[in-house]
Amino acid sequence: MTKFSWKNVLIAGTAAGVISGLVKLGWENILPPRTPERNKTNPPQKLLEQMGVPAKLTHATYTYSGEKLPWVSYLVHFGFSISFATAYAALLEKKVKWLTVDQGVPFGLAVWIAFHLVIMPLMKTVPSPKDQPLEEHISEALGHIAWMWTNNEIAEIVLKQLGQRKKER
Template identity: 35%
Template structure:
């Protein structure tokens, strides 16, 4: 398939943007939990250099939004929870809604049940944007463990978004 084939558009009469938005919200919330679950057996940060303590969402909140994540903790089931994870839900919502809307226009974004989109997001976010914003070191300075965790996590993340999009839209 040529690159040109990736940008084939659906018939505008078949597009359902309202459904895409609703499905994007639902799949964004649920897929955030899938992404977190992937990080349990494969933690995305190493302990060396404080990478586990100061992860990209923490640094983003602190340096770009002026929110001190250490001051915004809450307790649930006797566990102290740092709501930095809220940024993951927000990111998940943004990407899921964006994916579902783009899928209405460009059906090829759904290649490999969304896995291709997950890989593209991995490269764009962790390979370009995070280093450019100084949220992470350049990819050349990260251990393989972080790549493996993020790649697998993004594959599962977008796969569940696509499964939900496909089933709820149809």
């Protein structure tokens, strides 16, 4: 049994969070969770505005290939993804099986329920669950499954590789 390593957890969580964040963005291109009107100010932008960050900053973009892309939203998106992937990697490293069961699928659904159905609606960042379209629930639930499954797979691989290197020394 290897000793718990925060360094390994941070490396695995960062790698998993970046890759799973890309997976979630790709997922949302295939099954957009929000209507174009509701996406004019997306949840990360709205949350930051609720915290007093001016819309001029929350809606700041960079241009790539002729597309205006919301870099501030991406910072929040990847920050959230890396944070949860790191917490999940710590659970994997500590071998907390009841929270990491089934490749993280229940964990991903729990994050969706907690944030999209409870916390953000209570904060008025997104509408009440009953006022969200069915398409949003489907996209977000399935997207969170794909996101956390990716976190699980990448974190497991990285932790295993880092553990093997540690044993070789």
